[in-house]
Amino acid sequence: MFPNFLPSQVEQLQESESIALAQSIQRTAIKTPLSPQQIATAYVHQGSGGTPILLLPGFDSSVLEFRRLFPLLAAENETWAVDLLGFGFTERVQGISYNPAAIKSHLYYFWNLIKKPMILVGASMGGAAAIDFTLTYPHAVKKLVLINSVGFSGSFPLGALLFPPFDFLAVEYWRQRKVQALLWGSHFGNLKPNEIEAIKCAMLHMEMFGWHEATSSFTKSGGYWDLSDKISRIDKPTLILWGESDDMLGTADAQKFKNAIANSQLIWIANCGHVPQLEQPQITAEYILAFR
Numbered sequence: 001m002f003p004n005f006l007p008s009q010v011e012q013l014q015e016s017e018s019i020a021l022a023q024s025i026q027r028t029a030i031k032t033p034l035s036p037q038q039i040a041t042a043y044v045h046q047g048s049g050g051t052p053i054l055l056l057p058g059f060d061s062s063v064l065e066f067r068r069l070f071p072l073l074a075a076e077n078e079t080w081a082v083d084l085l086g087f088g089f090t091e092r093v094q095g096i097s098y099n100p101a102a103i104k105s106h107l108y109y110f111w112n113l114i115k116k117p118m119i120l121v122g123a124s125m126g127g128a129a130a131i132d133f134t135l136t137y138p139h140a141v142k143k144l145v146l147i148n149s150v151g152f153s154g155s156f157p158l159g160a161l162l163f164p165p166f167d168f169l170a171v172e173y174w175r176q177r178k179v180q181a182l183l184w185g186s187h188f189g190n191l192k193p194n195e196i197e198a199i200k201c202a203m204l205h206m207e208m209f210g211w212h213e214a215t216s217s218f219t220k221s222g223g224y225w226d227l228s229d230k231i232s233r234i235d236k237p238t239l240i241l242w243g244e245s246d247d248m249l250g251t252a253d254a255q256k257f258k259n260a261i262a263n264s265q266l267i268w269i270a271n272c273g274h275v276p277q278l279e280q281p282q283i284t285a286e287y288i289l290a291f292r
Contacts, residue, residue, distance in 0.1 A: 003027070005040070006089060007207035015197045017067040022204075025063060025089060032109045034085075034102055035093050041110055042089035043082040047074035050292055051142055052114050055081035056107075058124030059150075059223075060215060062088030064201040065123065069277040072285035077292065080118075082110055083205075084129060086218050092210030099221035104132050108140070117142035119292065123277055124249075125150045128224035135233055144238040145288055148246050148274050152228050152253045198278070231260045238264040239291045241284060243272035 002010045003025055013019050021044060029038035044063050053073055057065040063081040073079040083090040085106035086098035096102060107129065111118070120141045122130030127149025134141045191199075205211065238261045242254035258266040267287055269276045276284045 005042075007204055009200070009204055009207055012200055013197065013204075015067075015194070017071070018064060018197060018201055021064055021067040021070060027089070027091070028113070030106065030109050032106050034096050034105055037093050039085070039093055039106060040091035041082065041106070043080060043110070044070060045078075045080050046070070047077050047079045050077040052116065052118040053077055053079045053288070053292075054111075054114065054118050054120050055079070056084060056120070056122040056126030056129050057081070057088060058126050060087060060205075061124075061126075061202065062205045064088075064204065065275070066277055067201065068281035069285055072281060073288060076289055080114065082107070084126070086214040088205045089208060092208065092214040094210070094213075096217075097221070098214045098217040100129070100132055100224055103129055104136055107133055108137055111137070111140050119143045119145060119288070121145040121147065121288065122149060123147040124274065125154065125223070127151060128154070128227055131227060131231060131234065132224065134236055135230055138236070141236055143291065144234065144236045145241065145291065146238065146257060147241045147276055147284070148243055148249060149240070149253070149257065150224055150227075150249070151231055152256045154224075154249050231257065232262075234261045235263065237291075239287065240264055240266040241276055241287060242266065242268055243274055243276050243279065244268045244270055245272060246274045248274040 002023055005027055006022060006025065010022050013022060024044045024046065025042055027040040027042050030041045031038050042063065055066050055070065057063060062083050066081050070079060070081055085103045086092060117140060120130045120134060127146040128151050130144060130146065131151055134144055240254060240257045242251065244251065254266055258264055269280050269283060272279045
């Protein structure tokens with residue numbers, strides 16, 4: 001059975017990994033200073049033992065991004081994944097400005113469920129959120145893992161220039177790209193079944209109430225545009241995993257992270273692009289578990 005807060009389109013998922021993780025998603029009310037209203041926060045929690053691992057998805061994504069990686073980690077270690085504020089299946093409360101500061105605050109109050117130093121894993125924009133969190137709440141993080149991370153690039157400082165109706169149109173254009181990809185791939189057979197499943201997973205949270213407004217709010221915040229000068233302050237042991245064929249952020253930033261973070265190691269993932277957690281989940285899990 002799928003949780004009732006998920007959109008009805010969840011029934012269209014077909015792969016066992018997608019279905020299993022979607023059925024495992026929970027929501028809990030998190031009290032924060034951001035709003036008088038508690039925020040129903042979506043997460044997955046499985047496994048036991050070891051230092052807790054917490055996975056943070058990327059921009060406009062959800063915990064389903066970790067559908068192949070999560071069970072591999074949870075089989076050997078206590079593992080969590082959470083949908084960041086304004087994203088995934090976490091409730092979008094009216095009156096909140098969705099920006100990095102709000103994401104960080106919400107994540108800290110969610111961390112109170114874990115209550116001990118953790119291994120914080122961030123993928124793409126989730127990596128920027130992990131860096132920001134680590135620098136502000138160092139007592140909550142034991143080690144840091146960055147997977148093809150935003151930080152030196154991947155932000156959108158010009159987002160602040162968007163105003164109605166162009167903010168809505170920009171977000172809708174982003175949605176329509178996925179809608180059209182799914183339509184063409186399903187009807188004309190130019191996508192493999194696993195690629196169609198990936199689009200379905202990437203679109204599911206777009207059906208949640210407030211998706212347009214929260215995505216627009218975050219975009220107009222500029223994202224993590226001011227993070228690059230702070231990265232060298234990280235003093236936690238850091239594992240940098242990078243797909244050697246990343247066609248989204250490129251590969252130059254991997255070495256920048258390695259040079260900026262004193263106690264870090266860089267590992268290239270072969271035959272892999274921007275999302276090792278989906279393209280090479282087994283080897284990604286092995287590196288993370290070895291880093292514990």
